[in-house]
Amino acid sequence: MRHHTDDESAPHADVWTGRATNRVQWLLALAGAACVALGIELAVDSAWTSGIAPLVMSVVGCIAAGLLVLFGTLAFVHVALKVDKECLEVRCGHVGVPRRRIPLSHVAGAEFDPHVTPRQWGGWGYRWRPEKGTAVVVRRGEGIVLRLWDGHTFTITVDNAESAVRVIRERLRTITRGTAH
Numbered sequence: 001m002r003h004h005t006d007d008e009s010a011p012h013a014d015v016w017t018g019r020a021t022n023r024v025q026w027l028l029a030l031a032g033a034a035c036v037a038l039g040i041e042l043a044v045d046s047a048w049t050s051g052i053a054p055l056v057m058s059v060v061g062c063i064a065a066g067l068l069v070l071f072g073t074l075a076f077v078h079v080a081l082k083v084d085k086e087c088l089e090v091r092c093g094h095v096g097v098p099r100r101r102i103p104l105s106h107v108a109g110a111e112f113d114p115h116v117t118p119r120q121w122g123g124w125g126y127r128w129r130p131e132k133g134t135a136v137v138v139r140r141g142e143g144i145v146l147r148l149w150d151g152h153t154f155t156i157t158v159d160n161a162e163s164a165v166r167v168i169r170e171r172l173r174t175i176t177r178g179t180a181h
Contacts, residue, residue: 088104104172133154136156143158
């Protein structure tokens with residue numbers, strides 16, 4: 001993460017970037033890799049005498065479950081947030097997928113939330129709850145809550161969220177002033 005100034009009167013750079021990481025999810029990724037390895041081990045060196053069908057089901061089940069856990073957790077090991085003059089972009093994991101791009105013209109406001117938890121959202125990852133909105137949660141801690149003009153909210157866990165909220169609010173004031181003339 002880039003270091004940001006806490007001085008509200010200082011001019012902001014053209015692009016604000018931040019990220020949040022969850023190291024615990026690496027352990028889940030290892031568990032997924034272990035399931036894949038078990039499936040491969042069963043396929044290569046099996047001493048099953050009860051037939052081919054149970055063996056195939058075990059191999060496919062281990063590999064499928066392992067890949068699901070492995071890729072599901074690696075997609076949400078970290079989140080990267082970029083705020084420029086026109087939009088806010090959220091990218092997850094090492095590949096950057098899922099990705100969400102929100103034009104600042106669609107944002108009504110931004111709030112700092114010091115206590116975002118996976119429990120509030122039903123776990124880690126890209127989440128949607130009818131009563132709360134949408135979120136990208138990779139760890140518990142500080143986050144940003146965006147209020148969108150369509151009535152929805154979008155929450156992102158990111159380090160130095162207070163600084164991001166200040167930048168977003170300043171950009172929103174600039175957009176409002178720019179459209180008022």
